[in-house]
Amino acid sequence: MGLLDFMTQDIAIDLGTANTLIIHNDKVVVDQPSIVAIDRKSEKIIAVGKRAQQMHGKSHEGIKTIRPLKDGVIADFGASEQMIRELVRTIPNLRNKFFSPSLRMVICIPSGITQVEERAVKDSAEQIGAKEVYLIHEPMAAAIGIGIDVLEPKGNMIIDIGGGTTEIAVLALGGIVCDKSIKVAGDVFTSDIVYYMRTQHNLYVGERTAEKIKIHVGSATEELDNPPEDYPVQGRDLMTGKPKQITVSSGEIAKALNKSIIQVEDAVMQALAMTPPELAADIYNTGIYLAGGGSMLRGLDNRISKKTELPVYVAEDPLRAVVRGTGIALKNVESFSFLMK
Ligand SMILES: Nc1ncnc2c1ncn2[C@@H]1O[C@H](COP(=O)(O)OP(=O)(O)O)[C@@H](O)[C@H]1O
Numbered sequence: 001m002g003l004l005d006f007m008t009q010d011i012a013i014d015l016g017t018a019n020t021l022i023i024h025n026d027k028v029v030v031d032q033p034s035i036v037a038i039d040r041k042s043e044k045i046i047a048v049g050k051r052a053q054q055m056h057g058k059s060h061e062g063i064k065t066i067r068p069l070k071d072g073v074i075a076d077f078g079a080s081e082q083m084i085r086e087l088v089r090t091i092p093n094l095r096n097k098f099f100s101p102s103l104r105m106v107i108c109i110p111s112g113i114t115q116v117e118e119r120a121v122k123d124s125a126e127q128i129g130a131k132e133v134y135l136i137h138e139p140m141a142a143a144i145g146i147g148i149d150v151l152e153p154k155g156n157m158i159i160d161i162g163g164g165t166t167e168i169a170v171l172a173l174g175g176i177v178c179d180k181s182i183k184v185a186g187d188v189f190t191s192d193i194v195y196y197m198r199t200q201h202n203l204y205v206g207e208r209t210a211e212k213i214k215i216h217v218g219s220a221t222e223e224l225d226n227p228p229e230d231y232p233v234q235g236r237d238l239m240t241g242k243p244k245q246i247t248v249s250s251g252e253i254a255k256a257l258n259k260s261i262i263q264v265e266d267a268v269m270q271a272l273a274m275t276p277p278e279l280a281a282d283i284y285n286t287g288i289y290l291a292g293g294g295s296m297l298r299g300l301d302n303r304i305s306k307k308t309e310l311p312v313y314v315a316e317d318p319l320r321a322v323v324r325g326t327g328i329a330l331k332n333v334e335s336f337s338f339l340m341k
Pocket residue numbers: 015016017018019020161162163164165185186187211214215218291292293294295296297298318319
């Protein structure tokens with residue numbers, strides 16, 4: 001290890017619409033929701049990550065919470081830069097008191113963002129001290145994180161279902177051959193549940209409650225082999241205005257989500273239809289890989305498998321597949337020519 005290596009610190013960032021994760025020295029050192037809380041008057045950041053999330057939906061007039069990357073685009077550049085800055089600051093041992101190392105970063109970005117947004121992410125990284133910045137597209141990072149050899153002359157289909165977007169991509173020879181991105185993913189599933197509770201049960205629930213429902217009894221199909229137990233939900237009765245509790249089943253949530261799941265299925269079918277035949281043959285043999293938090297929805301893998309008549313595999317620890325891949329890319333910046341400098 002030369003002196004310069006010692007002075008350089010490498011970090012890999014998965015800048016997700018729902019969660020931001022950072023790997024440093026082969027370890028996930030940051031895993032926080034992509035949320036910032038801002039004081040409306042001074043426009044100063046009060047909290048980021050989990051602390052800001054606790055304020056989400058419970059803030060008063062003086063405080064607003066924002067998700068800077070909602071919907072798969074950077075909705076707020078200033079806030080996203082501040083968020084990265086604050087999160088990088090929490091990494092233990094990144095800077096010691098004697099010197100400030102130069103940072104080398106690989107940042108994973110949603111493939112739907114524009115070149116202007118890409119530039120903005122790089123500028124932000126430089127603002128917080130990065131000397132070398134590489135960007136990697138999300139499906140590529142997900143594939144690497146799943147353990148696929150992306151440089152091979154072989155087609156692979158990855159579906160990354162995050163908070164804001166579902167990204168479907170066919171990769172081969174270190175490139176994205178075709179991709180399809182839709183703004184139907186975890187956030188939409190959550191708002192489907194809010195809508196369902198309101199219209200079917202006259203119950204007004206917040207986003208965080210709806211997300212809990214999704215995680216506890218969410219399902220993409222009414223025919224689960226091992227359905228979870230019914231789940232108690234508290235909210236406000238829209239008729240009486242009083243707080244009340246009801247119980248919901250996974251079958252009900254499957255009904256609530258059905259329209260959105262169909263949109264995901266349709267996008268997958270469109271991506272398959274765009275796939276060049278030689279790569280389609282590869283996918284026929286290997287199947288489809290799912291990553292991202294949304295892929296943990298019960299029965300989603302089976303449903304996509306039935307629709308496509310292909311085997312579907314969910315990545316190990318799907319919430320971390322992308323950051324794992326970004327971390328591996330960081331170690332191979334010299335050999336992975338698809339990284340964007
Ligand atoms: N067990 C689960 N079942 C269904 N959805 C889940 C589960 N766990 C997390 N999610 C959803 O996954 C999404 C976040 O996934 P993530 O891959 O971190 O997104 P992003 O890359 O956009 O930040 C959220 O919408 C969250 O509600």
